[in-house]
Amino acid sequence: MKVNLKIWRQAGPDAPGKLVDYTVENVDPSQSFLEMLDSLNEQLVKKGEVPVAFESDCREGICGNCGLVINGIAHGEKGGCTTCEIRMRQYKEGDTITVEPFRAKAFPLIKDLVVNRSAFDRIMSKGGYVAVNAGSAQDANSQLIHRDLAEEAMDAAACIGCGACVAACPNASASLFVGAKISQFTWLPQGQIERSTRAKKMVTQMDSEGFGDCSNHAECEAVCPKEISIANISRMRREFTKSLFARN
Amino acid sequence: MTLLKEPQISSVCKKLLTGITGLSLVLFLVAHLIGNLTLFAGPDVFNAYAQFLHHFMHGMFIRIAEIGLMGFFALHIWSALSVQRSKKRARPTGYEVNSYAGGPSKKTFHSMYMAVSGILILVFVIIHLINFKYADHEIVGTMTMENGIEVTNVYKLVVNTFQGNFGLVLLYMAAMGALCSHLMHGIWSAIQSLGLTRPATIPYLNLVGMAIAIALAVGFFLLPLLIFMMRGTFDPNAVPDYSSHARLLLAPWMLG
Numbered sequence: 078m079k080v081n082l083k084i085w086r087q088a089g090p091d092a093p094g095k096l097v098d099y100t101v102e103n104v105d106p107s108q109s110f111l112e113m114l115d116s117l118n119e120q121l122v123k124k125g126e127v128p129v130a131f132e133s134d135c136r137e138g139i140c141g142n143c144g145l146v147i148n149g150i151a152h153g154e155k156g157g158c159t160t161c162e163i164r165m166r167q168y169k170e171g172d173t174i175t176v177e178p179f180r181a182k183a184f185p186l187i188k189d190l191v192v193n194r195s196a197f198d199r200i201m202s203k204g205g206y207v208a209v210n211a212g213s214a215q216d217a218n219s220q221l222i223h224r225d226l227a228e229e230a231m232d233a234a235a236c237i238g239c240g241a242c243v244a245a246c247p248n249a250s251a252s253l254f255v256g257a258k259i260s261q262f263t264w265l266p267q268g269q270i271e272r273s274t275r276a277k278k279m280v281t282q283m284d285s286e287g288f289g290d291c292s293n294h295a296e297c298e299a300v301c302p303k304e305i306s307i308a309n310i311s312r313m314r315r316e317f318t319k320s321l322f323a324r325n
Numbered sequence: 326m327t328l329l330k331e332p333q334i335s336s337v338c339k340k341l342l343t344g345i346t347g348l349s350l351v352l353f354l355v356a357h358l359i360g361n362l363t364l365f366a367g368p369d370v371f372n373a374y375a376q377f378l379h380h381f382m383h384g385m386f387i388r389i390a391e392i393g394l395m396g397f398f399a400l401h402i403w404s405a406l407s408v409q410r411s412k413k414r415a416r417p418t419g420y421e422v423n424s425y426a427g428g429p430s431k432k433t434f435h436s437m438y439m440a441v442s443g444i445l446i447l448v449f450v451i452i453h454l455i456n457f458k459y460a461d462h463e464i465v466g467t468m469t470m471e472n473g474i475e476v477t478n479v480y481k482l483v484v485n486t487f488q489g490n491f492g493l494v495l496l497y498m499a500a501m502g503a504l505c506s507h508l509m510h511g512i513w514s515a516i517q518s519l520g521l522t523r524p525a526t527i528p529y530l531n532l533v534g535m536a537i538a539i540a541l542a543v544g545f546f547l548l549p550l551l552i553f554m555m556r557g558t559f560d561p562n563a564v565p566d567y568s569s570h571a572r573l574l575l576a577p578w579m580l581g
């Protein structure tokens with residue numbers, strides 16, 4: 078099948094950018110979206126043009142590296158999956174697909190569809206860790222944790238840090254990411270040591286990175302490849318409010 | 326101008342402030358609506374209610390309530406608009422294609438135009454205060470209650486204002502549309518802002534919020550509409566029916 082693409086091309090952080098039209102022929106419906114872009118790049122290279130820059134690593138939905146805004150929706154219209162997990166069978170012959178980079182001041186554009194998401198790493202460095210040695214398998218088995226709490230922690234820990242929540246948010250807020258990263262430790266014994274200050278430190282760093290404030294649109298949850306619930310944002314607010322009264 | 330700058334408080338605190346003030350204003354609206362509905366019980370009950378509000382705690386209650394409401398309104402507008410301002414700063418270059426992801430998303434027309442519906446509400450509140458609070462209360466005169474007390478005939482003021490003024494009824498309808506839109510997202514959003522949700526409760530709270538929004542808007546709009554349409558029932562010169570059951574229930578409370 079044949080698809081038409083409108084792809085954001087921008088040579089560098091300060092260069093002007095624009096949507097450029099391309100056509101890719103002979104697309105196999107079982108190809109992934111990124112493989113389709115690979116074949117576009119092969120064409121471009123053969124013609125001596127600069128290939129489209131985009132990021133990917135695992136190509137199986139676990140690393141959080143890929144991330145494109147496809148037809149106005151981060152990680153595409155399918156929902157519950159990363160860009161690399163999209164298959165071309167969801168598109169029809171002759172479809173026009175618009176591909177844009179994640180847009181946020183806190184995610185400065187590097188080239189074409191590649192943005193710098195190290196703001197997330199700086200937020201993580203403020204509290205997205207535990208300072209104790211959490212032990213190995215038998216230690217985990219000897220710590221009794223209520224199943225529901227373990228499940229909730231696991232749901233939050235599924236976040237792969239892709240940044241789609243920021244891209245989808247009308248305010249470019251990072252609340253879902255930060256909410257998930259705070260929540261994964263809230264109920265686990267290993268997370269208690271830093272618990273009283275974690276939310277305050279991570280939220281303060283989030284604000285200073287220039288992300289917007291949250292208006293509870295919940296668009297983040299809808300695009301999150303791991304379907305992280307905005308109830309984690311609710312928990313972030315509770316933890317933050319408590320941490321305002323913490324002593325250290 | 327410093328007020329127009331973005332405040333140096335945490336994004337989470339801003340949300341707490343927007344949520345607490347927004348929900349308090351909703352509680353006020355509920356009380357206001359219940360009070361307004363006494364209009365259906367006849368001129369004596371409604372006038373007694375107004376008299377009660379103005380004299381409760383020697384008139385202190387209404388003073389405190391007015392100042393409190395003004396303060397909450399101002400705080401709400403300030404914190405809510407500062408949330409809105411953050412979006413332009415946080416995404417200087419927008420998307421060429423904008424869409425709605427659907428599914429669990431609560432991004433709707435209502436949530437996207439909170440600032441617009443909010444400003445419309447503000448304009449309406451000013452018009453509403455001019456219509457009633459700052460209207461000439463002398464013109465409508467007083468009414469003698471069963472126990473001989475003379476009270477301002479606010480009933481007549483309300484009925485006169487809406488009867489024969491279709492334009493004003495339309496304006497109130499538009500304003501209640503804006504209020505409904507604001508609260509379709511606002512009520513549930515405030516609950517989420519205050520950190521009161523769990524994964525399982527979010528869909529229900531969203532529905533409950535929308536139901537309250539619709540009930541409030543319809544409830545408020547019913548009065549101007551019915552007063553306009555049912556001239557026989559709402560007579561500005563109505564003589565109170567001292568045998569009505571509603572009066573028996575409410576009047577002792579209000580007249581002391």
Ligand code: HEM
Pocket residue numbers: 291292293340343344345346347348350351354401402405406408409439440442443444446447507510511512514515516518519
């Ligand atoms: C009777 C009057 C009003 C009521 C009952 C009300 C209620 C609410 C509620 C419950 C919320 C949700 C708060 C949250 O998300 O935490 C909200 C949000 C908001 N309100 Fe109001 N409001 C009123 C008037 C106004 C006015 C006059 C303005 C502006 C001029 C305004 C602007 C906003 C904005 C912009 C938001 C969204 C904030 C955000 O993006 O998170 N509101 N309102």
Ligand code: SF4
Pocket residue numbers: 235236237238239240241242243253254257297300301302303304305
């Ligand atoms: S919360 Fe979801 S969308 Fe946001 S970074 Fe984590 S996995 Fe990606």
Ligand code: FES
Pocket residue numbers: 132133134135136137138139140141142143144159160161162
């Ligand atoms: S490339 Fe790893 S998640 Fe898509």
